[in-house]
Every structure is written in structure tokens, then in C-alpha cells.
Amino acid sequence: MYSVPVAGLCPQGSYGIQDSLRSGFTSVKNELLPSHPLELSEKNFVLNQDKMNFSTLRNIQGLHAPLKLQMEYRAARQIQRLPFLQSSNLALDTLRGSDDTIGFEDILGDPAQSEMMGEPHMMVEYKLGLL
Amino acid sequence: PAAGFNFDNAARNAAFDGLFEGGQTPKPMKTGTTIAGVVFKDGVVLGADTRATSSEVVADKMCAKIHYISPNIYCCGAGTAADTEKTTDLLSSNLTVFSLNSGRNPRVVMAVNILQDMLYRYHGQIGANLILGGVDCTGNHLYTVGPYGSVNKVPYLAMGSGDLAALGILEDRFKHDLELEKAKELVRDAIHAGIMSDLGSGNNIDICVITKQGVDYIRPFQESEYKETRKPKYKYRPGTTPVLTKKVVPLKLEVVEETQQRMDTA
Numbered sequence: 001m002y003s004v005p006v007a008g009l010c011p012q013g014s015y016g017i018q019d020s021l022r023s024g025f026t027s028v029k030n031e032l033l034p035s036h037p038l039e040l041s042e043k044n045f046v047l048n049q050d051k052m053n054f055s056t057l058r059n060i061q062g063l064h065a066p067l068k069l070q071m072e073y074r075a076a077r078q079i080q081r082l083p084f085l086q087s088s089n090l091a092l093d094t095l096r097g098s099d100d101t102i103g104f105e106d107i108l109g110d111p112a113q114s115e116m117m118g119e120p121h122m123m124v125e126y127k128l129g130l131l
Numbered sequence: 132p133a134a135g136f137n138f139d140n141a142a143r144n145a146a147f148d149g150l151f152e153g154g155q156t157p158k159p160m161k162t163g164t165t166i167a168g169v170v171f172k173d174g175v176v177l178g179a180d181t182r183a184t185s186s187e188v189v190a191d192k193m194c195a196k197i198h199y200i201s202p203n204i205y206c207c208g209a210g211t212a213a214d215t216e217k218t219t220d221l222l223s224s225n226l227t228v229f230s231l232n233s234g235r236n237p238r239v240v241m242a243v244n245i246l247q248d249m250l251y252r253y254h255g256q257i258g259a260n261l262i263l264g265g266v267d268c269t270g271n272h273l274y275t276v277g278p279y280g281s282v283n284k285v286p287y288l289a290m291g292s293g294d295l296a297a298l299g300i301l302e303d304r305f306k307h308d309l310e311l312e313k314a315k316e317l318v319r320d321a322i323h324a325g326i327m328s329d330l331g332s333g334n335n336i337d338i339c340v341i342t343k344q345g346v347d348y349i350r351p352f353q354e355s356e357y358k359e360t361r362k363p364k365y366k367y368r369p370g371t372t373p374v375l376t377k378k379v380v381p382l383k384l385e386v387v388e389e390t391q392q393r394m395d396t397a
Contacts, residue, residue: 034138035138035141035142035145036138036141037254037256038136038138038253038254038256039138039141041252041254042135042136042138045252100228100229100232101225101228102221102224102225102228103135103221103249104135104136104221105134105135106134107217107221108134108135108136108137109134109135109136109137110134111134
């Protein structure tokens with residue numbers, strides 16, 4: 001399920017060239033190991049929490065409960081705006097119960113305030129399969 | 132781009148550490164502190180000093196270390212100044228939303244649980260040592276939360292770099308069910324011991340008394356005797372400088388041109 005990045009093949013900088021100033025020289029170690037102890041755990045935090053909650057629910061109430069809930073999650077995840085616009089994910093938040101809590105992910109790195117935006121026409125054409 | 136903490140620069144920063152001899156990356160502002168709390172008969176007394184340091188330099192002489200969480204809960208913070216501020220702000224917002232949703236005053240255990248979850252998630256990278264004190268429907272409580280998420284419930288407490296000195300005073304004179312004035316004196320003396328014996332603590336002492344009737348946030352409770360007399364504005368009253376001689380030379384002005392301009396009073 002996890003793809004192993006190969007050094008030199010997919011540089012993270014813009015224009016496809018390795019951005020030495022921001023990410024350092026290319027090396028396999030750089031791309032395989034996380035540079036910060038929290039990087040991996042933070043990337044998968046919501047997933048891991050959901051997994052834990054679902055497995056507890058399965059143990060308490062049986063298989064039907066997480067199945068039904070996951071179906072609702074899948075439906076809620078599909079309610080999105082156009083590809084280049086940030087959507088509020090209100091239904092997903094309500095299902096998870098995080099609609100009345102504030103955490104660091106609401107204050108820092110808000111995608112609505114990000115400096116980079118995708119090219120709108122390209123993204124919509126890609127989504128509709130016209131590209 | 133994912134929301135939340137951004138680790139893009141972590142590799143670059145780690146490379147910087149070895150590059151400059153002696154580490155020239157700016158150090159975060161720590162509160163290198165003495166904070167203390169005591170449970171007394173009618174509530175909780177929290178005390179803190181007011182110095183914030185950035186390595187060897189005093190960054191803030193009048194730093195407010197006792198943060199508001201909810202009308203009946205206050206929190207003292209030691210550790211990295213920004214971390215304690217932001218964490219207590221987030222905690223306060225969450226508790227406010229909860230109390231609006233449910234119509235109840237938040238309890239101290241709720242604050243402690245939220246903090247514990249939040250700090251454990253970040254495995255100690257958020258450097259916040261907090262003392263939470265409050266009065267709720269179940270009684271008067273005093274808790275400490277460490278940066279890795281450890282929680283301790285105690286009747287008297289001191290944290291920060293000056294905690295050993297403060298704890299000495301508290302261990303010696305603490306008794307259960309103290310009176311208000313005695314409790315305030317005890318906390319004041321504990322913080323004073325921390326200020327005298329620790330370089331990271333100093334300047335004034337703030338005290339916050341929380342009872343069922345309300346909160347009394349006394350800032351400053353005691354000012355240090357090394358206050359300076361520098362004023363932010365230099366304004367002297369006329370006559371401060373004595374006048375020695377006076378010479379008046381009238382300027383002769385000639386009228387060259389005179390014009391009249393109507394004022395627009397529409």
C-alpha cells in the first residue's frame with residue numbers, strides 16, 4: 001500500500017528539479033526516513049484514530065456498526081467543491097465529532113490560506129477526464 | 132498541503148545544527164520560571180513570577196504566566212512561552228465551545244484530559260509544563276500536566292526551573308484547609324524563594340485566587356525592589372531648566388501680497 005520513493009526520480013521541487021536549498025541534496029536516506037520524529041505519526045494521525053475507534057466499535061457492537069459508519073464516511077467524503085477550491089468537509093467533521101473542537105490543524109497550515117493554488121482550468125479538465 | 136504542523140523545513144534545520152559552531156539558530160523564548168499552586172479552604176491560589184528569558188537574556192520583565200482557561204479555571208505555564216500560550220488558548224476555546232453547547236461550567240478534569248490528549252499526541256515536542264487550578268461543582272482541584280502528557284493531582288505544587296526552592300517552602304509550611312491570607316502568604320513566599328535562588332525567575336510576583344464566588348487576579352501582587360525609574364516618555368515640566376539670559380529680537384515683516392479665499396460652507 002505504501003510506495004517506496006526512489007531517489008532522483010521524483011524530486012519534490014518545482015519544475016521537477018531537486019530543490020537543494022529547501023530539501024538538501026538527494027539521498028535515499030532523505031526520502032525514506034522522516035526528518036522529524038512526529039512527521040509519520042502526524043501524517044497518519046486521523047487514520048490511526050479512526051482505525052482504533054472502528055476496531056473498538058466492532059468489538060463492542062459487532063461488524064455491522066463500523067460497516068455502516070464507514071459507508072457514511074465514504075458518502076460524506078465525496079461531498080466536495082470543485083477541485084481547486086477548499087471545501088469545508090462539514091459532514092465529515094460532524095460524523096467524526098470534530099466539528100466543535102479546535103486543534104492545531106485548524107489554526108496552522110490552513111489550506112484555505114495556502115500561497116499556492118492549482119491551475120483551475122487544468123484541474124477541472126483532469127477531473128472531468130477531458131485532459 | 133496538509134493542515135496542521137508543517138515538517139518541510141525539519142531536514143534543513145537539522146542540517147543547520149551542525150553547520151554553525153555554537154549554534155546560531157535563535158533560541159525560543161522560555162519562561163524559565165517559578166510557578167506554584169496551593170489548595171486552601173475555599174479554593175485555589177496560583178502564583179507565578181514574571182520573567183521570560185531567551186537563553187541568558189531577560190526577554191520580558193512583565194510576562195503574564197497565569198492564563199485564563201474558563202471563568203473558574205486558571206492555568207500557570209512554564210516551559211517554552213509560545214507553546215504554553217497557544218496550548219492554553221486552544222484549551223480555553225475548546226472548553227468555551229463545550230460550555231456553550233452543554234450549558235454547564237467546565238470541570239477541571241475536562242481541561243486536564245483535553246490537555247493530556249493534546250500533549251501526548253505530540254510526544255513532548257510541545258514544551259509546556261502547566262499547573263491547572265480551579266473550582267467547580269465537585270470541589271477545589273489542582274493538577275499538573277507535563278510536556279509528555281503526565282498528570283498529577285496534588286494539594287500543593289511548584290513547577291519550573293525554580294520549583295525546588297519553592298517546593299522547599301511549600302513542604303515546610305503547607306497544611307490542609309489554610310485561610311485565604313495564610314495561603315496567599317505561603318504562595319508569595321514560595322515564589323519569592325524561587326526568584327531568589329533561580330536565575331530564570333525574577334521581577335514581580337502575580338497571584339490569582341480562585342474561589343466559588345469568583346476570581347481575584349492580582350497582578351502584580353508584589354513588585355521587586357529592583358524596579359528601574361526609566362520612563363517610556365521623557366517630558367519635563369516648563370521651568371526645569373533655569374533661564375540664565377534672555378534676548379528678544381523682533382523680526383520686521385513686510386506685507387508683500389494679500390489674497391482672500393472664500394471658505395466653502397455648502
